[in-house]
Amino acid sequence: MRGVPALGAAFFLALGLLAPQSQAAPVGPSAAAARTTTGTTSAPAPKSIPVPKSPDASIGDRPLASETAGKATSPKAAPQTPAAATKSAKQFSAAAAAVDCNLSGVMTSSGSALVQQLKALPDVTCTYPLFDLTGTDAGKVFREAQMVTVSDALRAASATYSGDNSAGIGQLVMFLRAGYYVQGNNSAAVGAYGIALQTSIRGSLDAFFAAPRSQDVTEANGATLNEAVTLIDSAHENGRYAGVVKRLLAGYTGGWPNAMTTAVQHAGWVIEGGFDAKRADSGFVAALQADPTIATTWAAFVTRNSAQLNGGDVVTGVGMLLGNLVGNDTLRAQGRPLVKDLINRYPLVGATGPLTMNLVWFAEKQDKGNCSYYGTCDLPTRLVPLVLTVNHTCNANLRIRAQDMTAQQLSDTCTSLINQDAFFHKVIKDNGAIPGDLNTNLEVVAFDDYYNYSLYAWIMYGIDVDNGGMYEEGNPAAAGNQARFIAHEADWLRPTFQIWNLNHEYTHYLDGRYDMAGDFEAGMTTPTIWWVEGIAEYISYSYRNERYAAAITEAGKKTYKLSELFDTTYDNADSTRIYNWGYLAVRYMLQSHPQDVNTLLAKYRAGDWNGARTLLKQTIGTGYDADFATWLTACAADNCGTLPTGGQAPLCTVADTRQFDKNCRRDNVAATTGNYSYSFLNLPAGVKQLTITNPPAGWVYFSLYAQQGFAGVSVTTQYQ
Structure with missing residues (x-):
């Protein structure tokens, strides 16, 4: 088993004083062996220790598109995250500085008066605060009758649409979008939407997209068109208007104005929503099944505009969604040749990498066992030299594979890890590696940033990427096993160079080799997370002589008893308990009861998990809870006791340099x-x-x- 889900709020580990941390084990078979391919048997996957997430970590497991991808100019269609509402408020704040927006009439009107109030607003951005309505206000403004009134008005106005917003059509569209969004998040306050609104919204969208001027390729039309396209998704009418998506993709060129390009981007939202498993009512899959030319038009949109591909462009964003075809049972046959062609047409790295790697993800994850068809069975082996162009040996026990590191960064990282090794043994006072542990060397893999980590690490090493990295211990008793920490640079800290979580993760490697018998899974047979994550935090902060402010703040809250922390697991705890409170528990035990720690580690090193559990829960039990509480009070006042001295050992002074x-x-x-x-x-x-x-x-x-x-x-x- 590999890929225990990463937990935890982001915390920053500076490389300055020191660099990475990793826990790795000897690398054995190539990463390709960890994947199942047609006609082969996969090797057992390395065991993994979760890594605290980076601030950029995605919430899903599909690779990210580039951060430079175009952002919506207003909140996306419902349903969506609450962040969109916050965004709308921020946008409104900026707009309000230049435009006098008064929504009081909209908030209190109904019928034709509501329509007139909306049309009279000086700018479409004035509607943005409507996305933030909740409670009684939401119910009053967006009840179904209000939505039907505005939708009917949109249908009537579309008959004479002039290709711009001179008649206030944009405000009507935005009101409807806001209504769907608010109702999706506050259905109890707003009430249900039924057949009356569905019938009306279909009539209004039919009329708008049938209006001749809605096909103008102009900035003025695009400003309203892109919101109308989003309204398709808001109303879950994706299938009915699949033809609109086809029309936009067929016509698009790189010469289109910005707002028209945004309309194509929003067509991608219609596509994505149409494949949402929770949207069985959207009819999008059925529409593609009925008209296969939609898919071929979609693929041609990519190849025709391939010169634009840079990872953050609209062609990449919409093109990578083609992978949904091979993830759908009814569309897989028509999607396979299209996806295969694009995967093999464009390079895996560089400007086209985000497109190809996202399509590979769909092929690997949603059309499993067919890598030979797509020509991707050897992809992990092919990608390593293409992506990780730096191969640096620190010493016989430590190697770095990186996407982009300077000689100085490599030297600093090696020095940090080597010095941390000595520091760890000073704290732990072990008697050498656990007998039979063959994890004599560690490979640190450092991608250039989280974006590249999400794009490549999942297939190169067979891991989840919705996290801040992954430490894979593997089976330390197996010859040829490779311990590996797969990480990325903390690009948000540049120009300071730092590999995210390195010192923390290197402690995991050392702890696994010198303290915890067997593999990661063996150590999880009883609750050991308080120690596993606590010692990683303790060594990381102590070695770097850094004050752990978040943990000290938690100490003042006295949330947990020590005896409760001995029960921490990845399943029953949040990141604060796992990391902050793990640190506090380990620090207290090392400073106040070192002999108990020695006894505990002797049992961990022997694989006596039940004996260790008896020591913690029965021998110690609640006996230290009161003293721990007293210590927490002192720690919250910045009197946590003395840490061992971190940093490098002093230079030797004897004249003979040997x-x-x-x-x-x-x-x-x-x-x-x-x-x-x-x-x-x-x-x-x-x-x-x-x-x-x-x-x-x-x-x-x-x-x-x-x-x-x-x-x-x-x-x-x-x-x-």
């Missing part, structure tokens, strides 16, 4: 290909653990062998 001492480092270690860099240190009696090896007392000699020449490496020794 010699190390306790807890120090040497920078700029180098060796040419085929040669060694020799080092040594003198251990006193009683040392139980050295991070390099399991040492005897006395002089210890170690060396780095250069399979390839290296320079600028930092080496740290640490022992207790």
